Amino acid sequence: MLRVVLGWHGLRLLSRMCFAVCPRPPSCSASITGRRCSRLVRLRRATDRCRMGTSEPLGRGREDGLADPAELLPALPGPRGQTVTSGSRDESSGPRLMPLLLIKMLNKSRGKILGVLALFLVMVWYSIYREDRYTQLFYFPVQENKTTCPLGEVEKKAAQLIGNYTRDHPLFLQLKDYFWVKTPSLYELPYGTKGSEDVLLRLLSITHYSLPESIQSLKCRRCAVVGNGHRLRNSSMGETINTYDVVIRLNNAPVHGYEQDVGSKTTMRLFYPESAHFNPKTENNPDTLLVLVPFKPMDFQWMEAILNDKKRVRKGFWKQPPLIWDANPEQVRILNPYYMEVTAAKLLNLPMKQPRKVKQVRGGDGRSPCSPLRGDVLPTGPLAVSSSALSLQKPTTGLLAITLALHFCDLVHIAGFGYPDSANKKQTIHYYEQITLKSMAASEHNVSHEAVAIKRMLELGLVKNLTYF
Incomplete structure (x- = not known):
């Protein structure tokens, strides 16, 4: 124009x-x-x-x-004295x-x-x-999808909730602690390794303990702990979960077919023998760390037999674990029982000492108190606690995963935690199977106390919930 x-x-x-x-x-x-x-x-x-x-x-x-x-x-003079006018x-x-x-x-x-x-x-x-x-x-600049890293905030707020909070303890058990210098443990499993040093020594000789360099080199570790709760279904949280640096999943929760709601990235997967997926390569990434959460000495024996291809251990489990478990030993880690101790003693006020002989009491559905629901989700309302003694109660894998994240992450967000209301006994618990709240009747977990602990974390701003709790 x-x-x-x-x-x-x-x-x-x-x-x-x-x-x-x-x-x-x-x-x-x-x-x-x-x-x-x-x-x-x-x-x-x-x-x-x-x-x-x-x-x-x-x-x-x-x-x-x-x-x-x-x-x-004016007229100009011409040649030989003649005057030239304008017209000439x-x-x-x-x-x-x-x-x-x-x-x-x-x-x-x-x-x-x-x-x-x-x-x-x-x-x-x-x-x-x-x-x-x-x-x-009409011009909108592209905004970088970066969250300001609150360095030191998790440690500061965790100290208000966890007594004697420290990040000096390693995440995974190391061979040197049982080979060169035998460090005595005060507690037996699941809060210590007392009485299991020999089998643990053989197991640690074929596994690893370090974090991948891709995680260690991060200036800010943004972590997402993904529970297995029904609230993830139709949540469309998959893309959001995949943006975190570290994604921690629990037990045998599937990923394939649910990527839109739960994402596809898995940095760590916490499990125990009864909750192990028979083929860990199908639901994990090639570089996923498979973290064994030991609840009893038989868990070490099962892992050693699997990795060394020895005679399988069949007794001592409330449910038969996989007899064939195709996993790379370099990706296997053994969780330090210290974090189970912190979860039980500091967050749930549970006693550390366990009776030596405990009769396995099965519920009406054939499940033992150590059910596969361990660590998946937490309730939103009051839930009847098992009639087992207080000394039998143990933390869930879900609360344990949050405690672990609080000890090495700079940002902790959770998703998929929370049970349906206790009055709604027909509502499914998990996003991938039709187990209802009735199945928790024989559980040895005090899920109501765990719900209070997580709500306290939310109030302190220690963690952020990506799904409603």
Whole structure:
């Protein structure tokens, strides 16, 4: 638009300049003949072209009353003392007339030139203004999907909830602690390794304990602990969960077929023998850490037999674990029982000492108190606690995973935690199977106390819930 307007005004100005600079030469008369007449004819035609078709004649008798500029010039001396008038000058005097005519035209058109210049400046300003307004209204810069890392916030808030909070303990058991220097443990499993050192020594010789370099090198570890609760179904949280640096999953919860709701990324998967998936490669990434949560000495024996291809252990489990478990030993880790101790003693106020012989009491559905529901979800309302003694209660794998994340992550978010209301006994518990709340009747977990612990974390801002709790 600016170019069109300026071009039109420039064309008008140029035509006016030609009108003033290019006066029509006189016509041939009886006194002008021969070569001079032919030159005047050619000059007249060129001037007509310069005037761009202007129909107004110049010279005496113009309708606008203006005299021909050539008539205003004084007579010039000619050859041999003859005086050449304006009507008899030849074309050789044209170049000398050009500067005078141009100066006179500029003086007369000074106002118009200033007006055109002012119009040009206004059009330039308006063009820049419109472009800036367009940028402000319709240009949206791409925002980086980065969350400001609250370094130190988790440690500060966790110390308010967990007594003697520290990050000095390793996440996984290491061979050197049982080979070079035998560190005595105060508790038996699941809160310590007392009495299981020999089998643990053999197991640690074929597994690893370190975190992947991709996690260790992170300046900010953003973690998501994904429970197995029904509230993940139709939640469309998959893409959000995949954006976290560390994604912790529980037990044998499937991923394939539920990616839209639960995501597909798995950094760690906490499990115990009864909850192990028969083929860990189907529901995990190739680099997923398979973290064994030992609840009893038989869990170590099962893992050792599987990895060394020895005779399978069949007794001592409330449910037969997989007899074939195709996993890479380099991806297997043994969770440090210290975090089970912290979860039980600091968050749930459970006693550490366990009776040596406990009769396995099975519920009406054939499940033992150590049910596969361990660690999946937590209730929102009061839930009847098992009649087992308080010393039999153990933390769920879900609360244990949150405790673990609080000891090495800089940001902890949870998803898929929470049971349906206790009065709704037909509502399924998991997002992937049809087990109802009735199945928890024989569980040895005090899920009501665990719900209170997580709500306390939410109130302190220690964790953030991605799904309603």
